[in-house]
Amino acid sequence: MDLELLRTFAAIHRTGTLTGAAKLLGVSQPTVTARLRSLEGHTATRLFEGDARGCRATPAADELAARLHLPLAELESVAESLGGQSGLAGATLRLGAPAEFTEYVLPSALAGLAAGGLTTHVTLGLAADLQQGLTAGTLDLVVSTAKPPKRTVWQPLLDEEFVLVAAPRLAAGLAPRALRDRPAATLGALPLVSYDGQQSIIRLWRRHVLGAPPPAASRVTVPDLRTVRRLVIEGAGISALPRYLCASELAAGELVVLVEPEDSPINTFYLVTLRQLRTRPAVAAAWTAIQGAVRNGA
Template sequence: MAEGLTDLDLLATFLEIYRGGSLTAAATRRGLTQPAVSGQLAKLERELGEPLFVRGSRGVTPTTRADELARRAGPHVDQLRSALDPVPALEGTVRIGGAAEFMTARGLPALVPLTQRGIRFEVTLGLANDLLATLKAGQLDLVLSSVRPGAGLTATPFTDEEFQLVGPPILARTVDQDLLGEDPARALEHLPLVAYSEELPIIRRYWRSEFGKRPKNPTAVIVPDLRAVLAAVIAGAGVSALPRYLAEPALTAGSVELLHHPEIPPLNTLYVVTRGSTPLVDSVVEHLKSRDWGVL
């Protein structure tokens, strides 16, 4: 790879694409045009001799090589960029809570730049209502929540997650496409469900939003981790409604298929929830609000 500032520019652009999931978002973050970002990515891929992303209609999906490069180069590039950053350092610890799936796939990567400015994060993973109760009790400083809290806490929306109904190809082929157009709930009701909990929270929301009724489907697997839900779906246990950021790599790989194509995909707003204002907490909130998340 060529030496000098160009290396840092290429890697910085790569990291913005990797963390934001799209070339458009990376262009905004880098202050470049989208063709310039595409050109930098193409140059880096040529120099590495292999692709870093699989292009899709809704963004890009990182390859294994991209995961490795981000893991190895990300901390060093962030340190170099922060050394040139005129924003003053922030020192201290922020206790943050969030769902394990979101924090693993999107939340923690988004917070990495703040660690380069001196913020230390103590992360608690769990269910939204439990984390909000912990926040209200003063044991957390902020929570990234899929549930809007009640009185006593401040909720600031920062992005939306989009739900997709997916299943393995072998089950997708059992759906009567004519009936799906006329009565989708009935066309899908023979398919077993893989759910996060007995209450079928995401699945029930999808059925209510798109079909106006509760699902009558049998439940095959209940597992309290959406990554495990996806694994069970891929293995053929059943179908499920999942956030797009989790389902999209499997859709791109062909290991699952979309079972339903709504005109407007159902969305769920994510909130950054606080119980008070401090310079550290405010800096995290502003960082999350200003980030171009796209639709997750």
């Protein structure tokens, strides 16, 4: 089978449209259509369904894309090294990262990459979902707080410090002596606002500082720390947040820190990609740019 058929299929799956695939490959849309029809004829399988937004992959297409991801990545890496293609013009990167990290850290890196000609598609999500996307072949590079899986190359980026915060009017109802002598029980009586159903950040803070898990389910759960911050300001409950995310609100008196331990819990961000993708120009350039943004304080 002609490898161009597989490359074309991968481009359609990546971009979600025939037009996008044609642009990515540098060929005409009729050529992309003809190659797709040829591949579907070879496999006797319908790979895409047309919808209002372009091409919707069938389950068979998703399975084929997962099988092709690593082999095609290796071939492209070899081709680029042999051809001396190190520029970013026309290249595409699929980057996954948490929404908050993207907003506060990545803009300068992404702007620099865009100026160099790189097209970047950013997927926002939770750590587990982003790493699943990396291993499934739908993402090229991820920023994640989860332990990097096997077959990956990774680099620690930064440690975020978590602080337990509340709205001043909620904190004012706490007895200082009770908070000092019985912090677990005193804090356990307050409603919680969490980032996920597992209460991962609150659980990390309580185990690290109090040696005890959260005593109850969260009053509100929302997978966006910026919204968690807003809910805490409005008095919906208490939560543990990265200090950088609530520094302005603490300085303005919209939030207060409930407990200041000597050793605050931290969470490490990792930059992760597959071994076969690390040397690709787009991934290598983004790797360097993101590390630079972190070093320069975004």
